[in-house]
Amino acid sequence: ESDIADHIRREEEAGATDIRFLHLPSVPLPTDHTGVEEWISRIVQLHVPHIRAAVSGLACPVAALVLDIFFTPALDVSRDLAVPAYVYFTSGAAMLALLLRSPSLQDEVEGDFEGPVDVPGLPPLPPSFLPETLLDKKSPTYTWFLYTGRRYMEAKGIIVNTAAELETGVLAAIAQGRCTRGVRAPTVYPIGPAISLISPPAEQPHECVRWLDSQPPSSVLFLCFGSKGMLPPLQVHEIAHGLERSGHRFLWVLRGLPLDATMGARDPTDANLAELLPEGFLDKTKGRGLVWPTRAPQKEILAHAAVGGFVTHCGWNSILESLWFGVPMLPWPLAADQHLNAFAVVHGMGAAVPLEMDRKRGNYVQAAQLERAVRSLMGGGDEGVKAREKAMEMKRACRNAVEQSGSSYASLQRLSEELVGGAVLLPKTGST
Ligand SMILES: COc1cc(-c2[o+]c3cc(O)cc([O-])c3cc2O[C@@H]2O[C@H](CO)[C@H](O)[C@H](O)[C@H]2O)cc(OC)c1O
Ligand SMILES: O=c1ccn([C@@H]2O[C@H](COP(=O)(O)OP(=O)(O)O)[C@@H](O)[C@H]2O)c(=O)[nH]1
Secondary structure, eight states, rough: HHHHHHHHHHHHTTOOOTTOOOOOOOOOOOOOOOOOHHHHHHHHHHHHHHHHHHTTTTOOOOEEEEEEEOOOGHHHHEEEEEEEEEEESSSSSSHHHHHHHHHHHHHHSSSSSSBOOTTTSOBBBGGSSSGGGGGOSSSSSHHHHHHHHGGGSSSSSSEESSTTSSSSSHHHHHTTTTTTTOOOOOEEEEEOOOOOOOOOOOSOOOHHHHHHHHHOTEEEEEEEEETOOOOOOHHHHHHHHHHHOOOOOEEEEEEEEOSSSSTTTEEEEEEEHHHHHHHTTHHTTTEEEEESSSOOOHHHHHTTOOOEEEEEOOOOOHHHHHTTOOOOEEOOSTTTTTHHHHHOOOOOOIIIOOOOOOOTTHHHHOOHHHHHHHHHHHHHOHHHHHHHHHHHHHHHHHHHHHHSSSSSHHHHHHHHHHHHHOBBOOOOOOOO
């Protein structure tokens, strides 16, 4: 809550005069849940009456409700007030295809997923790449997933942070109704990559960037596991051994476990490197490796000419940033949508080399598995070269898409024309 409040305060202070924030009353947070989807969804459910009151109190014409990925219950407000709703889907189109497809998968596949799963537009999907939510059909979070897939059909459109050229197959499958039993799905607007490239002014380049300045072109492997990514100490040792044996240069963002693991306090801490890393590791890799113990400027790092590969947890923003700068990936997914995103970049886009892992052991990767994958990506072999070429192709596609003549720009234009045409003046309730 305090993170969100800080963010809104920053936006307000930055003079976002064309945005008016309505502060809704807070709701009691649930203290139990079976997964992030259910938890967020229940909080949203509690907000629905406040959203309804706030929207129906608006004096201006309302063009649309734009609902975040988890705001499915707020579709009730759109229905009750007859205001069109659009979902803003912050993950990729592959994940959207799976969500839309999930109600029919429930009917087609009895019991646990055992064989390859059919997600139209993607190659056959091994169940190990499904979100954990789909792996336990008895959990309330599984029910949330299906409910979301069903109710997204009520939206007028779905805006996805992607580009048509990045996910052609799944976008075509959604548009042709192949994910929704032949029923026409809401229009999808691929409008992306939405990446903020504005960095806060700095007196001098960040230490990570200065270190990269002294490294040869395309020689450094960058490892970063997102804003919440942290790994247990045993896994940290395996990574250290894998990197050391690979012989390649690296920049590793290593975060510590949270101090307080109670609900809502899951943010990583700054790592104590002396405690976490194997003895002598920093000395042995001096000059060719940098371990950074706190948040790093990921986009500036990916933009640097010395970076030649990215070990990523496959958060969708990280994938888009990697493609934007043409950096091939080694996917190391940890949770939520990330396994499916990993599948999409390896088998859909071809811009990544696969990394073997044991998902049943918390996505555990052995040193030898990491060493092999790093050599494959960074060592000049066929697999790495192909991934690099694909990443460069995707880089061009991303940049073309957001040009005035590009596909994402055209998609944004179509959306704004539709929005302007659909504004509704709601009957006055007298509250605002
Ligand atoms: C908002 O806080 C969290 C979000 C997620 C999360 O979980 C998730 C689960 C699914 O079954 C399907 C999803 O698509 C999905 C997406 C998702 O968040 C989005 O993830 C993207 C990263 O790939 C990106 O960051 C978007 O901005 C997110 O909206 C999971 C989570 O903890 C595990 C959260 O705290
Ligand atoms: O040390 C870090 C870790 C993350 N990020 C940024 O945080 C976002 C992470 O988003 P993503 O969707 O990849 O993963 P999430 O953090 O939501 O799991 C991306 O913009 C990264 O560039 C960063 O700048 N520095």
